[in-house]
Amino acid sequence: MLSLFENDSTTKKISTKHTNRLNNLTGKEWVFNTNSIDIFESTPDEREFNKFIVEIIETRFPTSGSQSLAHDLRKTHPSPKPPQLMERLIKFFSKENELVFDPFCGVGGTLIGASLCNRKAVGIDLCKDFFDIYIKVCNKLNIPPQTFFIDNSNNINSIASLNNIEFDLILTDPPYANMMARNKTGESAKKKKNTAPTPFTESKEDIGNLEQKDFLEELKKIIYLSFNKLKNKRYIILFLKDFQPKPEYHGMLHFDVMKKLIEIDGLFYKGFKIWYDKSINLYPYGYPYAYVSNQLHQYIMIFRKEISVKK
Numbered sequence: 001m002l003s004l005f006e007n008d009s010t011t012k013k014i015s016t017k018h019t020n021r022l023n024n025l026t027g028k029e030w031v032f033n034t035n036s037i038d039i040f041e042s043t044p045d046e047r048e049f050n051k052f053i054v055e056i057i058e059t060r061f062p063t064s065g066s067q068s069l070a071h072d073l074r075k076t077h078p079s080p081k082p083p084q085l086m087e088r089l090i091k092f093f094s095k096e097n098e099l100v101f102d103p104f105c106g107v108g109g110t111l112i113g114a115s116l117c118n119r120k121a122v123g124i125d126l127c128k129d130f131f132d133i134y135i136k137v138c139n140k141l142n143i144p145p146q147t148f149f150i151d152n153s154n155n156i157n158s159i160a161s162l163n164n165i166e167f168d169l170i171l172t173d174p175p176y177a178n179m180m181a182r183n184k185t186g187e188s189a190k191k192k193k194n195t196a197p198t199p200f201t202e203s204k205e206d207i208g209n210l211e212q213k214d215f216l217e218e219l220k221k222i223i224y225l226s227f228n229k230l231k232n233k234r235y236i237i238l239f240l241k242d243f244q245p246k247p248e249y250h251g252m253l254h255f256d257v258m259k260k261l262i263e264i265d266g267l268f269y270k271g272f273k274i275w276y277d278k279s280i281n282l283y284p285y286g287y288p289y290a291y292v293s294n295q296l297h298q299y300i301m302i303f304r305k306e307i308s309v310k311k
């Protein structure tokens with residue numbers, strides 16, 4: 001069998017001056033073994049089987065040229081979602097001409113995804129700069145802009161034009177607690193050329209600037225308000241990413257968010273998919289002393305509104 005560690009072009013150069021205290025792996029093998037997506041490809045059949053256990057969506061979307069969907073503009077946001085990925089989810093969880101809602105829409109990953117598959121969409125984001133970029137993206141792609149409100153999603157009930165609106169799908173990528181406001185390592189530090197925290201906005205209303213407990217409560221509130229405008233038997237999908245485990249916190253944000261959201265009466269957790277963005281580089285975290293995971297994947301958490309209607 002071909003070694004799993006060959007042809008690993010993303011692996012960074014690793015210094016060999018330290019003695020490996022944990023195992024007999026080379027630096028290259030070490031990096032491979034810390035990839036949080038570990039599908040051991042013995043046979044094609046087994047690989048397929050593994051994919052059935054958890055659906056893994058592997059992507060490597062272009063970041064330049066016309067197929068990149070104006071990535072050059074969207075990347076000004078610290079964490080834009082690929083519209084092609086959102087399109088795929090929207091296509092499964094809604095029908096043509098239906099209405100998709102994103103209460104944390106950023107530069108419009110969900111909104112553009114909806115446009116690509118002939119759905120209508122409404123987005124809310126606190127930040128006017130993100131709205132401006134979204135409009136530039138629409139102009140560049142030659143698509144009519146969807147409805148975008150610059151506001152705190154907490155205020156959704158005060159937006160008059162949404163009073164009698166019902167959504168067919170909620171697809172969103174909220175802040176992952178205060179992950180972006182923390183010090184950076186690896187890829188993000190390299191991109192930013194320093195390790196300074198880069199929150200989405202400086203606003204106190206940005207739930208990405210809240211400590212975890214408050215973050216969970218605020219997220220629940222916004223999801224509850226959005227849920228009230230969702231049709232029964234329809235879905236709420238959230239992207240989430242975990243933290244590195246620490247003695248004081250296990251780091252499984254996706255689990256804590258799930259536990260918090262199912263406190264909402266009538267909101268049921270239905271499972272998750274994994275998004276594996278293959279364009280992210282692996283780093284030799286922990287090398288050569290201890291295991292530290294390269295957390296490349298994100299969770300796509302799926303919930304459904306199921307209110308029993310009395311006859």
Ligand SMILES: C[S@@+](CC[C@H](N)C(=O)[O-])C[C@H]1O[C@@H](n2cnc3c(N)ncnc32)[C@H](O)[C@@H]1O
Nearest residue numbers: 080081104106107109125126152153173206207
């Ligand atoms: C992970 S980003 C979403 C990125 C988006 N999926 C995209 O493709 O650009 C989360 C967004 O939530 C916004 N946000 C944070 N708190 C908010 C709030 N209370 N109301 C509305 N937007 C908020 C931030 O400004 C940020 O753009």
